[in-house]
Amino acid sequence: MIEIKNISKTFYHKKQAFKALENVSLNVQQADIVGIIGLSGAGKSTLIRSVNLLEKPDEGQIIVNGTNLTALSAKQLAKERKRIGMIFQHFNLLSSRTVFDNIALPLELDHVSKSEIREKVNRLLEIVGLQEKAHEYPKNLSGGQKQRVAIARALANDPHLLLCDEATSALDPSTTQAILQLLRDINQRLGITILLITHEMEVLKAICNHVAVIDKGKLVLKGTLDDIISNKEHPVIKQFITSGTMTIPSGLSSRLQNEPEEGLFPIIEVELNGNISFEKLLTVVQQDYNISYRLLKAEVEYFGGANFGKVLLHLQGSTEENKGIFQFLNQKNIQNIIKGYA
Numbered sequence: 001m002i003e004i005k006n007i008s009k010t011f012y013h014k015k016q017a018f019k020a021l022e023n024v025s026l027n028v029q030q031a032d033i034v035g036i037i038g039l040s041g042a043g044k045s046t047l048i049r050s051v052n053l054l055e056k057p058d059e060g061q062i063i064v065n066g067t068n069l070t071a072l073s074a075k076q077l078a079k080e081r082k083r084i085g086m087i088f089q090h091f092n093l094l095s096s097r098t099v100f101d102n103i104a105l106p107l108e109l110d111h112v113s114k115s116e117i118r119e120k121v122n123r124l125l126e127i128v129g130l131q132e133k134a135h136e137y138p139k140n141l142s143g144g145q146k147q148r149v150a151i152a153r154a155l156a157n158d159p160h161l162l163l164c165d166e167a168t169s170a171l172d173p174s175t176t177q178a179i180l181q182l183l184r185d186i187n188q189r190l191g192i193t194i195l196l197i198t199h200e201m202e203v204l205k206a207i208c209n210h211v212a213v214i215d216k217g218k219l220v221l222k223g224t225l226d227d228i229i230s231n232k233e234h235p236v237i238k239q240f241i242t243s244g245t246m247t248i249p250s251g252l253s254s255r256l257q258n259e260p261e262e263g264l265f266p267i268i269e270v271e272l273n274g275n276i277s278f279e280k281l282l283t284v285v286q287q288d289y290n291i292s293y294r295l296l297k298a299e300v301e302y303f304g305g306a307n308f309g310k311v312l313l314h315l316q317g318s319t320e321e322n323k324g325i326f327q328f329l330n331q332k333n334i335q336n337i338i339k340g341y342a
């Protein structure tokens, strides 16, 4: 179990003080997977780096399995740190070392015998599915393979905790899913607790049992994904669940006008926020208001019993008819923006 107790951290830059963490407390149970979310600059990396004291908090305590890391000598801390693995967005592999030697590095530093290293690294290669790549160099690997090497290296010292700082942000969606599957397997097979930072809803949905929300250096919410989603009016959560950008298809965007004109129709972006389902929205437009439309794009997710996401519609009704729809959306508190007319 990890107890983060009342930690604070202030950075000083050009004589300016900046409070990156303020009195943050968070308990994480053994074998839990906790996702940390928040806007850019909220303090997520500072928090996760505080757990293994890569960033030393000014105040507060980090207690991992009963040991208060903040009270240890440098030597004792180095020993405890070995049981905390960490992986990063850009993998941080040594380019001059093969896959095998990258994974072996923490064991070499620990003066483990050559035969033990061979046995252990081969086992780790098997866990991450990279036996065939043992003698390749990182430059010959895909992003997903590099992250697998980084995960194997992080597991070399049998950690009880794995910290993941945006570990899948540099990967494409299918590789992301494969890496998440691997992290889930590791969590289940080895009972390793995982603390991860993410800006992707997919990651939370795929593997996290709990979510912690950081805002301006403070922990503002912690709960299950459903608990978090039910706070959908919170600005951080709102942005998180509707963060996709809607691009207008190029054929239309090239002739998009800012002002209405005879013969042009509005393109509207509607934010589904749990107040209306995707199907209901389309039914209202077509049947209740009798307006035809073209569905240009939909990024819709279903969780916590409701739809979230964004929809881009090119309405085809008259100005009067379209007005009815805007009134309906506004009455229902459903955010909508006219992106232009085409």
Ligand SMILES: Nc1ncnc2c1ncn2[C@@H]1O[C@H](COP(=O)(O)OP(=O)(O)OP(=O)(O)O)[C@@H](O)[C@H]1O
Pocket (backbone or CB within 6 Å): 011, 012, 013, 018, 020, 038, 039, 040, 041, 042, 043, 044, 045, 046, 047
């Ligand atoms: N070493 C440092 N010196 C000065 N300021 C820092 C330092 N590290 C972080 N900060 C500041 O502390 C704040 C929190 O940074 P942090 O990297 O923890 O945010 P984050 O939530 O991880 O952001 P992002 O999602 O953009 O990575 C930011 O305003 C950042 O500029």
